[in-house]
Amino acid sequence: MSMIEVKDLALGYENSAILKGLNFTVNKGDYLCIVGENGSGKSTLMKTLLGLQKPLSGEILFGDGLKKNEIGYLPQQTVVQRDFPASVREIVLSGCQSRCGFRPFYNKAEKQLAEQNMERMGIKSFEKRCYRELSGGQQQRVLLARALCATQKILLLDEPVSGLDPMVTAEMYDLIESLNKEGITTIMISHDITAAIHYASHILHIGKKTFFGTKDDYIKSDIGKLFILQEGGETNV
Amino acid sequence: MFETLMNYLQYPFVRYALIVGILIAVCSSLLGVTLVLKRFSFIGDGLSHVAFGAMAIAAVLNLTNQNIIVMPVTIVSAVLLLRAGQNAKIKGDAAIAMISVGALAFGYLLMNIFSTSSNLSGDVCSTLFGSTTFLTLSLSNVVTCSVISAIVVIVFLLFYNKIFAVTFDEGFATAAGTGAKRYNLLIAVMIAVVIVMAMNLVGSLMISALVIFPAISSMRIFKSFKSVTIFSVILSVICAVTGMLISILAGTPVGSTIVAANVGAFFLCSLIGLFHK
Numbered sequence: 001m002s003m004i005e006v007k008d009l010a011l012g013y014e015n016s017a018i019l020k021g022l023n024f025t026v027n028k029g030d031y032l033c034i035v036g037e038n039g040s041g042k043s044t045l046m047k048t049l050l051g052l053q054k055p056l057s058g059e060i061l062f063g064d065g066l067k068k069n070e071i072g073y074l075p076q077q078t079v080v081q082r083d084f085p086a087s088v089r090e091i092v093l094s095g096c097q098s099r100c101g102f103r104p105f106y107n108k109a110e111k112q113l114a115e116q117n118m119e120r121m122g123i124k125s126f127e128k129r130c131y132r133e134l135s136g137g138q139q140q141r142v143l144l145a146r147a148l149c150a151t152q153k154i155l156l157l158d159e160p161v162s163g164l165d166p167m168v169t170a171e172m173y174d175l176i177e178s179l180n181k182e183g184i185t186t187i188m189i190s191h192d193i194t195a196a197i198h199y200a201s202h203i204l205h206i207g208k209k210t211f212f213g214t215k216d217d218y219i220k221s222d223i224g225k226l227f228i229l230q231e232g233g234e235t236n237v
Numbered sequence: 238m239f240e241t242l243m244n245y246l247q248y249p250f251v252r253y254a255l256i257v258g259i260l261i262a263v264c265s266s267l268l269g270v271t272l273v274l275k276r277f278s279f280i281g282d283g284l285s286h287v288a289f290g291a292m293a294i295a296a297v298l299n300l301t302n303q304n305i306i307v308m309p310v311t312i313v314s315a316v317l318l319l320r321a322g323q324n325a326k327i328k329g330d331a332a333i334a335m336i337s338v339g340a341l342a343f344g345y346l347l348m349n350i351f352s353t354s355s356n357l358s359g360d361v362c363s364t365l366f367g368s369t370t371f372l373t374l375s376l377s378n379v380v381t382c383s384v385i386s387a388i389v390v391i392v393f394l395l396f397y398n399k400i401f402a403v404t405f406d407e408g409f410a411t412a413a414g415t416g417a418k419r420y421n422l423l424i425a426v427m428i429a430v431v432i433v434m435a436m437n438l439v440g441s442l443m444i445s446a447l448v449i450f451p452a453i454s455s456m457r458i459f460k461s462f463k464s465v466t467i468f469s470v471i472l473s474v475i476c477a478v479t480g481m482l483i484s485i486l487a488g489t490p491v492g493s494t495i496v497a498a499n500v501g502a503f504f505l506c507s508l509i510g511l512f513h514k
Contacts, residue, residue, distance in 0.1 A: 050412040069414035075406065084274060084405060087461035094402040098413035104395045130460035150413050 001063035002027045003154060003185055004049070009058035011044045017056055018044060024204050024212040026154075028064055031177075031186045033200035035193055035227065040207040042189045043076075046158055049187070066154060069098045072147030072184075074157040077139070082132060088142050089127040092118055095149030110149075117145040121175070137168035144175070154185040161192065173199060193231040238486060245485050253374040254438075258477045258495070260386040261438055262447065264431045266473035267393050269452035270466050271404050271424055279330060280318050280425070282445040283337035284432050287314040289364055289441040290340030290347075296360070297351040308433050314340075315425035367440030367492025385434055389427055396423065401462050439492030447473065450499035457503075457510030476502050 002025040009022040018041040026032055034042050047053040049060060050073055062068055072095075095117075096110035106114075118124040121141040126134070131142060140160060147155055160176065161169040177199055180186045190196045196203060203218040205211040211223050218224040245251045272278055291310035295303035318333055348361060393400070399420055402410040407417040428448070435444045455469035480495030487494075 047408075050408075052408060052411055069412070071412060073409050073412045075408050078406070080274060080276065081405065085456050085460055085462060085465045086401070086405060087463075090401065090462050091405060094398065094405060094410075095413070097398065097402045097410065097415050100398070105398060128461075133460070146409070150409075 003030075003062065003064045003066045005061040005063065006049075007059050007061070009048070009060065010056040011041050011048055011053075012056055013044075019206055019210075022058070022206070022210060026185060026187060026202075028153075028185055029180070029183055031180045031199060031201045032188070032204060033196035033202070034187065034189045034204045034206065035191075035196050036206040042206065043158060045206065046156055046187075046189055049156065070151050070153055072149075072151035072153075072155045074140070074143050074147050074155065074160055076158050076162065077143075084132060086131050087128050088118070088123055088131060088134070089114065091131055091142055092123075092127075092145045092149060095146035098150055113149055114145075117148045120148065121145040135168075136164050137172060140164065140172060141175070148179075148184075152184065155179065155187070157186065157188040159189055159191060161190075161195075169195075191231075193228055197228065241486060242482065249376075250374060251485065253376070253379045254491075255478070255481055256379055257374060257382045258438055258481050258491075259474055260382055261431070261435045262451075262473040262477035263470055264386050264389045264427075265435055265444070265447040266451035266469045267390065267466065268424065268428050268431060269448040269450075269473075270455070270462070270469055271400055272428060273449055273452040273456075274404050275421075275424075277424075278445065278449050279333050280315070281428060281432060281448040283318060283333035284311055284315055284429055285436065285441040285444040286337035286344075287311055287340040288433050288436050290344035292364055292436070292441075293344035293347045297347050304433065307436075308430065311429040311433050312426050315429035316422060319421055319425045363440065364436075365440050365442045367438060367443065367490060382434060385430060389431060392423070392427065396420065400424065405462075439495055443492050443496050446496040446499055447477075450496075450503055451476070454499075454503045454506035457506040458513060472502055472506075473499075 004026040006022055006024050010017045010020045011022070012018040018039075022045070024032075034045065036042055044053065048055050050071060051068055093106055093111065093114045096106055096113060099110055100106065115124070118127055121144055123138065123141050123145060126138070131139060134142065144155075144160075155176075157176065161172050164172060173195055176186060176188070180199075188196075188200070197215055197219060200215050202213065203211065203215055203224070205218065205223055205227060209223050211218060211221055213221070219228070246255075272281060288307055288311045291307040292303055294310075295306040298306070300306065314336060318336065345361060348357065399410075399415055400423075402413075402415055403417045403420040410420075411417045431448075432444050435447060439447060451469035451473035452465070454472055455465045459465045459468050476498040477495050480498040481491060483489065483498070484491045484494040
């Protein structure tokens, strides 16, 4: 069985659907990129997958031993976070929250997990630094380490490179790719079609027309050709 | 000066007021950090006006224990305000402004129409700005206040990690199964309780100062959530004690003296923060 199976899903707010009849599956080890124009419902889809929002109709099935709260989420940064006084360690540790249940404090194993993930993301050396003083790329690593504390199975990344400079963007993509190669299933929303077709194994294109399939099929499809031309054209100017 | 102080401290009511003042300072600053970071600062302000309105009703009904009305009304308003913040129909800040000004107006209206007191403006003034002299608290007041404070502090400590997670990132916390709504509710109820408690000390117009100032001042200097929270409690207690002592010695109104101390501390912390960088 696949990890996530989406059947005939309709998304939107208060009965006005943005998206209808969405079907796709995510299997263990996949690297799925969700692309589409602005306002096509990418973020809404991600919120629905995370259970932050209810689908209008259709269903999302979790399988392959994946529980609903075992998804590691890398959200887009909010205004609140930009001047939030919190140390790197505090934030990474908060990723262990779902493991606690009703237990009020973190135990040794959870603290160790946080340490490991800080080392994995190369941020151990500034664990005591304040989050708001870090660079954009470092902040993303902190949030990624937090997401890894919540899961060992699947990551959902919402525009993980927005606002990063090209060098840091490339680093971030490599980091995500290496995590995917370690066996962590990856779902990423991206604006960046070039990166999407470079790194992803599967593409979900949403908008007026939807496409779901492997990257190679997408490149050959009409919708894919058109979108790559459009978006690629924009970035080349 | 020291002798005058010692003289005053011999009276139990002065000691009671000091104890209650410190307890309120601790509770309000604990919750303040979260409130400020969640952009909920104005909820504290709105709630204090609601508490004023409720107090007016209680005064009109001639209740001896006004908290029977004031506490539930304020808690319900807190819950409603939070809901309004998430609902799109009336935006959160507008809802707060509506409720707080409405409650203020109705409170004053009620007191004006039905008041049996000979000194109406004095009553209104002390409800809004806190009593001009030291409070005459009974031992049972102090005990109630201590119990409530203890509950607030214990709940905050038990849920500290969850409150942090929800404050930093509601979306992530909810996705990980920590229901953000539940904890927002918890925070709202606690702040309502603290506000009702604090109303007698500084008056309903100035409570939000006790909630906001220590947190903001502390954020100028400290960089982790834990250190910000701890220091804001320490700072809040220092300001409350300083304010109360000055008010004893100089005969100034208690509430505004405490708030003035908080404002002073804020500028001091801002300065330190500037040089620290």
